[in-house]
Amino acid sequence: MATPAVQGRLPWVLTALALGGLLVATNPDEQDFQDFAGTYLVELASEELCGSDGLPLAARLVIQNCPQLVRSQGQALGRLAAASSRRYNFGLFSLYSTRIGGMDLMPGLSVPRYRALTLAGAGQLVVLQTGIETAPDPS
Numbered sequence: 001m002a003t004p005a006v007q008g009r010l011p012w013v014l015t016a017l018a019l020g021g022l023l024v025a026t027n028p029d030e031q032d033f034q035d036f037a038g039t040y041l042v043e044l045a046s047e048e049l050c051g052s053d054g055l056p057l058a059a060r061l062v063i064q065n066c067p068q069l070v071r072s073q074g075q076a077l078g079r080l081a082a083a084s085s086r087r088y089n090f091g092l093f094s095l096y097s098t099r100i101g102g103m104d105l106m107p108g109l110s111v112p113r114y115r116a117l118t119l120a121g122a123g124q125l126v127v128l129q130t131g132i133e134t135a136p137d138p139s
Helices: 004-025 030-050 057-062 066-071 074-083
Strands: 085-089 093-100 104-106 113-121 124-133
Touching (some): 030 074, 030 113, 030 124, 074 085
């Protein structure tokens, strides 16, 4: 028979195990991250490209509905983010480290290299940190 001290701790231990199991079961997977990243990148790209300082004048003349064009690329952006990310799975939660961009789209328009750290846990994804990486000085 268990001692009173063990019996007093048993509900806490069982609760902790149940919560841990719940967190493991609700840890978002790679597909969840891909969907989240696609939506996040569409918002970011719309702000960057479709604003008044975004696309060069010649591109703005050709592209009639910039936000719609960017939205149509949501799945592709999500796949690109997933391919450019590394997942660190800790069971109860995951961290995704993403580095994306750094390429030229057309003369005079290049995509900066972005980095992001995303926390995935309890069925949620939250961007913890973002930034633009600067190219090292060639000198």
